[in-house]
Amino acid sequence: MTSRSKRPAKTAGGAGRPRRRLRAGAVALRNRLLGVLVPLRGRRAAQLRYAAILDGQTVNLHAELPARAGLPERAEVVLQRGRRRYPGEARVHEGPAGEVLVDAAVLLGADVGGVPVGTGRWRLRLRVHTGRRSRTLPLLLLQPPVPYEGPTKPMTASPVTGERHRLGRSFRGSARVVSTAARPAVEVAKVHLTHAGVTVDFRVLGTRVEEPWVDFVASGRRIEQAVTALGPDGFRVTVPLGEMPPRGSRPDHWDVVLRDRDGRSMRLGRRLHDVRNPLRVFAMRNLAITPPGKAPLIVQPRYTPAGNFRVTCTRMPEAGRTD
Incomplete structure (x- = not known):
């Protein structure tokens, strides 16, 4: 009789390895695509230098407009999902090197007097106005927010309503807000x-x-x-x-x-x-x-x-x- 070689027993973590490899592959593919798309979209999109939701309910943004956009008279951040659009005030100013910068803080949630966003993914865009002309620009999020260390941490939910908001990005790098209902x-x-x-x-x-x-x-x-x-x-x-x-x-x-x-x-x-x-x-x-x-x-x-x-x-x- 010939003896059969025994197969090694499957480890408990073996089932999760293919999923981890797929996720890692998707992240790598996204980063490669962003490396190609961002330079092409950067000519007609605003790039976020900073983006975070620190208090669980306010989106804080700092973006730079493309060079050819010029200095608009005013700007606003627009959250959009389907046909629903909600604008939020933004401030336009020039940077030390003459670049055009935009700052905005958009409060989320009707119960706290903010934008009445519901659950789902909301696109973030920037609308600039000069005279009677207006133009809408995508907001590119090159790097998602990185958690920081210390005695405090970013809020993961609104301290008033418990609703949860986080920043994400589409496959093309456009910024968006992902909102979910409060957990029981x-x-x-x-x-x-x-x-x-x-x-x-x-x-x-x-x-x-x-x-x-x-x-x-x-x-x-x-x-x-x-x-x-x-x-x-x-x-x-x-x-x-x-x-x-x-x-x-x-x-x-x-x-x-x-x-x-x-x-x-x-x-x-x-x-x-x-x-x-x-x-x-x-x-x-x-x-x-x-x-x-x-x-x-x-x-x-x-x-x-x-x-x-x-x-x-x-x-x-x-x-x-x-x-």
Whole structure:
């Protein structure tokens, strides 16, 4: 009998390698095409020197017009999707070498008083005006925004609505804004700690809840609390600290979960921010209390590294000592 050689076992990451190779090939092909198209389009297109959405809802642009465009009297940035077009004001000025530059800051979202963009891909163009004549130029994005390092980071969503906007580019290098709806989340707006209890105001984003309530959950324990509506999407919940002392010597970590009659559950937290360490930046004061008839404890509201809201209750060391 002849022995058959065994085939090497497939690794878990093997299935993803062809997709990664395809993506890498597509990126390389796009870069080669841009190397050909940009010089050709650069004669009749404005090139973006800078483009970013730093606060999650404002497009910041700095572009240079082609040399033959001259100095227009005024300009505007136009967001277009299908037949919908929304102009935004831009400022035209000359650079130190005589080049024509355009700056613009376009606020996105009708709820914040900005351009009423909906979900989808929106083309970015520049319209320049001189007298009664106007001309529309493509905006070329040569390099997409690069994330920076540090204690803060670019906002990935609007801090008001939770809608998500990012800059992208077409296969020919034209800039565009890609907008998506807010992800379902429960965002903490305010925390108030007293000797009687913890009160949390929060907003529900990206979804609607029917007959909601809040569960405080820790180590197999659960405290169910009713909520009070503060508006169409805002609520308030209060939990008495007298029900939260730890039963043993170890701390109890209470997670806070919003539930409703349809069976949905979502953790309360803070995610619409630009900090990398919410535990350190959004630190809250501790409070030492003595619930009636119970041992003293330390109450610490805080945020986990993932941004989830948590209340830690720790028995005070002196409470277990006897003279």
